[in-house]
Amino acid sequence: TQLLEQSPQFLSIQEGENLTVYCNSSSVFSSLQWYRQEPGEGPVLLVTVVTGGEVKKLKRLTFQFGDARKDSSLHITAAQPGDTGLYLCAGSSYNNNDMRFGAGTRLTVKP
């Protein structure tokens, strides 16, 4: 059972479209990370959010941490084929030792 539920599991869109993926949990996290992973490679850290309600922007990517620190979303504007990959969210508990991952959203952006 995944502690973090990510949706949708798969998403295929055309270049230029906008999209939002979600990460939900019944647990409260001290921080939440978003990673992108390409086939055969390790996850690459995109952002860390630590404050409830926090919004961070990274170029065309906007990350939001829920007020209750149980959920997060990632919004991509004007998606490009280079955005294709597996987007993983991971939550850290207050003891900071045990980071739990969701199963990921596999995004495909078609040119």
Next chain:
Amino acid sequence: DTGVSQNPRHKITKRGQNVTFRCDPISEHNRLYWYRQTLGQGPEFLTYFQNEAQLEKSRLLSDRFSAERPKGSFSTLEIQRTEQGDSAMYLCASSLSNSYEQYFGPGTRLTVT
């Protein structure tokens, strides 16, 4: 490149053989983590080290698995008497002890035939 490195990148072994993987963390990072990732899933925590001390182990880490970090720098993960169910990507990550952010290596893909 001063990121996390892992060797080998790929390992194919026969059931019952022992395998050992190596992880070299980012040099100033004192925490080192091992994860396992199977197809369609996110990484699952196995164990972590603070310097040379192994501070936590998941129940996923059976008796056939052992990890070491003898000098607080690189780490090894050994799997004894491999089983087909051990086939997975084994990921290593490192971090500073006062940081939430973990940085991952490229992983070792293990295939047990």
